[in-house]
Amino acid sequence: MGEGARPKRRWIKIMLLSLLGLVVVGATGFFTFAPRIVENGQNRIEPAKLPEVSASTQELHDSLEIVDMHSDTLMWDRDILDRSDRGHMDLPRLEDGNVALQVFSSVSKSPKGQNYDSNTDETDNITLLTIAQLQPPRTWRSLLERSLYHASKLRDAAKDSDGTLRLIRTRGDVAKLISDREAGTKVTGALFSVEGLQNLEGDFDNLDKLYDAGMRMAGFTHFFDNEVAGSMHGVEKGGLTDLGRRVLTEMERRGIIVDIAHASHDAVAEMLELATKPVVLSHGGVQATCKVNRNLTDDEIRGVAATGGVVGVGYWDAAVCDLTTKAVVDAIDHVVEVGGIETAALGSDYDGATTVGWDTSHLAAITQELVDRGYDDDQVAAIMGGNTLRVLQATLPE
Numbered sequence: 001m002g003e004g005a006r007p008k009r010r011w012i013k014i015m016l017l018s019l020l021g022l023v024v025v026g027a028t029g030f031f032t033f034a035p036r037i038v039e040n041g042q043n044r045i046e047p048a049k050l051p052e053v054s055a056s057t058q059e060l061h062d063s064l065e066i067v068d069m070h071s072d073t074l075m076w077d078r079d080i081l082d083r084s085d086r087g088h089m090d091l092p093r094l095e096d097g098n099v100a101l102q103v104f105s106s107v108s109k110s111p112k113g114q115n116y117d118s119n120t121d122e123t124d125n126i127t128l129l130t131i132a133q134l135q136p137p138r139t140w141r142s143l144l145e146r147s148l149y150h151a152s153k154l155r156d157a158a159k160d161s162d163g164t165l166r167l168i169r170t171r172g173d174v175a176k177l178i179s180d181r182e183a184g185t186k187v188t189g190a191l192f193s194v195e196g197l198q199n200l201e202g203d204f205d206n207l208d209k210l211y212d213a214g215m216r217m218a219g220f221t222h223f224f225d226n227e228v229a230g231s232m233h234g235v236e237k238g239g240l241t242d243l244g245r246r247v248l249t250e251m252e253r254r255g256i257i258v259d260i261a262h263a264s265h266d267a268v269a270e271m272l273e274l275a276t277k278p279v280v281l282s283h284g285g286v287q288a289t290c291k292v293n294r295n296l297t298d299d300e301i302r303g304v305a306a307t308g309g310v311v312g313v314g315y316w317d318a319a320v321c322d323l324t325t326k327a328v329v330d331a332i333d334h335v336v337e338v339g340g341i342e343t344a345a346l347g348s349d350y351d352g353a354t355t356v357g358w359d360t361s362h363l364a365a366i367t368q369e370l371v372d373r374g375y376d377d378d379q380v381a382a383i384m385g386g387n388t389l390r391v392l393q394a395t396l397p398e
């Protein structure tokens, strides 16, 4: 080795160490700040001017058993037991809003450049999120593992909640939840669902694992066509596959609620045709008040009503075309007009990469809007949760 070799080698060593340092610092920053930055950018609130809640409406609101059929809170890196300044909900805010039962959904895959018109299954944003949030490596690739992980997050939260968050899996659980709340117990129910059965990974037997993990509601598709059905936002937008038909029958047999959210119009028609139990739209809107392809036509509203199911109206702009309680209740009015009072329900899509006008602590504003439209107390109670409780009591396992 010549004289000049040592300084040169030292220089290379310094370069390499600096580079490693940069990677470590960068990664630490990424894992520490990325989840917060990502969620703040995705789950936004543009504060709406809300109707002032009167004392009598607040009293009515506090007496309701409210059910929200859809939130994606499990996707984000925070403890749902803690009050957060991010996103749209957590247990303290559900309590503020007097929510009796929240459905927590698992998103397992979401295409890059996601849009309502056409998406393939070739790309995925959730993979990066699972790594950025330092989730267990088994969730980095497997869609099934992602949903099982979300289910375990919900289970752990319930376990750590001193009884204030309770998992709901059976009709008995629903009855006990309501009777405990009526007796003054501070408890909120949590039901696990999934957004798209791509997490079966094409294997019928995986339904077993998801059922055991607590899944009691399932949307067949999310933003792309999958092994069970065509998506409203997919490329082909086809109907149910053979596997999809088999899965639907097995879901009904087990007591897992069939959710038509995001399914193509062809798939929705088939699901309503095949259904022998109440079917739900967990979150969305209606074409009559907001003409977006994912929203229900009047025929579809009638089809859901005919199964004894409910339509969960969301609060975000693409579901109701405006961030006001008026827009939400306009959609509810239309569901009532076409499907009857027993068909209207709530499905916020909180924390679903949505922009909303208020978080779940302000739900009394919706009650006020319903009261202002002339709904009586029993009708308000039905819309805010009574109808969905009826569906749960008719479909969940004994």
Ligand SMILES: [Zn+2]
Pocket (backbone or CB within 6 Å): 195, 261, 262, 283, 349, 352
């Ligand atoms: Zn959705």
